[in-house]
Amino acid sequence: MAQWDVYPNPVVRARDEIPYLVVLQSDLLDALPTRLVAPLSRSLVAAPRLPQRLAPQFDIAGERLALKAHEAGTLFARGLGRPVASLRAESHRIIDAMDAVVSGV
Numbered sequence: 001m002a003q004w005d006v007y008p009n010p011v012v013r014a015r016d017e018i019p020y021l022v023v024l025q026s027d028l029l030d031a032l033p034t035r036l037v038a039p040l041s042r043s044l045v046a047a048p049r050l051p052q053r054l055a056p057q058f059d060i061a062g063e064r065l066a067l068k069a070h071e072a073g074t075l076f077a078r079g080l081g082r083p084v085a086s087l088r089a090e091s092h093r094i095i096d097a098m099d100a101v102v103s104g105v
Contacts, residue, residue, distance in 0.1 A: 001023065006040065018040065022094065
């Protein structure tokens with residue numbers, strides 16, 4: 001289970017809106033039973049006063065999805081299953097989004 005890996009949402013009833021989650025947590029914390037994840041949502045985040053970089057969009061399995069960095073949370077790692085993609089090449093955009101959550105800039 002690697003940082004930036006994308007997994008199907010283990011909460012089946014939420015998959016219509018949030019089909020995938022991306023692991024944000026550093027690989028250095030693999031010994032922990034939980035992972036910090038952020039949802040990849042079918043609905044876009046649009047608000048005039050929010051930083052534009054808060055919700056970058058990514059193509060996963062042929063679908064355009066928006067990261068909802070402000071909705072990040074933890075799940076038990078054992079519930080995530082198998083990864084379907086990796087956003088490692090786009091990790092700088094995810095880090096920018098998380099920075100917007102933490103610093104507001």
